[in-house]
Amino acid sequence: MKCPLCGAVALIHDTRDPPDSYKGQTTAIAAVTGDVFPACGESTRDVAVSNRVMRQMRGFSKQVNTAIVVS
Template identity: 35%
Template structure:
């Protein structure tokens, strides 16, 4: 590549390094991206051979972020299904923030989401989780 397609600067540098990426407010660095990097404008153009790998790593990050996010209405529905008030939900799920999760003001830790999903599918395990 002779000139940067973004700004026209001479000779973008071909290099391999991490590229910052953001999805739904979550940040990561996609490692080892082979691309042309323009020092003048910061433009990055992937090598054709790197596109598939980059797309796969981005898709994997999307799946990870999406798995950690949960709809507040779902949390409320599961809590009610289990017949828990907010204090009991905090005790069961090991948090002090369940009411904030339901209000959409905070996102629960992925382990909390996993436990909510497990108890949604198997409410009979609630007593065991409580240690009763």
């Protein structure tokens, strides 16, 4: 597989806690496993992991929006 961003071909399988930022707030998405291109940090994930990450990102956005409304 070739990275669509940097063109590198070396991949490592890894689990990371990538950050998610929304409206100036930041959190970490825990235990995201996938293949990472070490040259640039771009990653690929399977569908189940991607769906979990998206659910957590949407939940974080809702949490931030709720905190803004309450403030």
